[in-house]
Amino acid sequence: MSNSMLQILVLAAIAVFLILRLRNVLGTREGFEPPRQPTPLSRPTLRTVTAEPESDILDHVEAGTPEAEALAAMHRVEPQFAVGPFLSGAKQAYEMILTGFERGEIEEIRPFLSPAVAEAFDAVIADRTARGITTQMQYLGTRETAVQGASFDPATGVATVSVRFVGELIAAHRDASGEVIEGDPKAARKQRDIWTFERRMGQDDPNWQLVATA
Template sequence: MSNTLLQILVLAAIAVFLILRLRNVLGTREGFEPPRQQAPGPRPALRAVPTEPESDILDHVQPGTPEAEALTAMQRIEPDFAVGPFLTGAKQAYEMILTGFERGEIDEIRPFLAPPVAEAFDAVIADRSARGITTEMQYLGTREIAVQAASLDPATGLASISVRFVGELIAAHRDAAGEVVEGDPKAARKQRDLWTFERRMGQDDPNWQLVATA
């Protein structure tokens, strides 16, 4: 064997040895292999950002109106005040007061009436009683309810909200002889009222009082 051939065999053996070592150390890749990424560490905890309580004022009145400004001022004094729950309470009061008045039974509703309103109701009930008038009444439900006006006296905190109601009822007034003198005992009628409620904001007593009817 010539020296030249022997050198070629030795070099070939060294090349094979180096290739095998490189494969063992580096490994092999086939096709496209995306770069490895480190596993993400734990994410920082997200803290809730404090926000103002959501207001429902613009669900019931137009923005920029005196009513919206007054209701917003009420909410500044009492952040828990909301128009929706107020209207729910007003609706319940309307049904209870209207039914009690028509039936001549206002003792239970008197705490919800301002003195002038209670006196006016008492006068009507007394007049009916003196004339022997009796009332048959069935309340069918409140069909509409909406804020008509609102105001707030910043000096006293006295809040005033006028609410428009449309109720449906069956009512008839009979005289001492039993004859119908007002209403119809068989036909439902709609009753439209504008009632104004007042309350001093920021006080412990949550009850609104009826101060005017129209």
């Protein structure tokens, strides 16, 4: 027997040995087995979807309160309404309106003010101007934004939401001579406000108006 033939027989014997060992370790498959599919992600149930508006409301007000009922009524009239995004928008409006008022620049924010609030702001700004009062103001941020109250009139569709804000700012008013008559230009202070916003639900205009401050 030649050396080449002997080498082939040895290699074949080794191959048979390895195949038998693999069969013993891994086992065999017989018959048809469909390819394994990845486990699908669970699909949201109807209950999960319908619970979202309630969860959004109860994240901000107590269940069973007039505020919770009013916010739920708003959502029924306008399904895209949600408390969380509303409060985010209210926070931005608070910062923008407060800064504009303190600086005496309200033309850009006037569309967000009811006529009564705009008139009151104009009167304060005119009085400051007549007395030569100037304002130094730096807004540092809003530390708290929370629902204080809510109501809904189903007859008119008018929704009203009062929001509690706690802002932090540096503000000082100076008279015509430059003397500080109110505030401190070097110290931050907290300002607590309750602002009431109003809007007719179901209308094309998505903007809420500031109708009262306290």
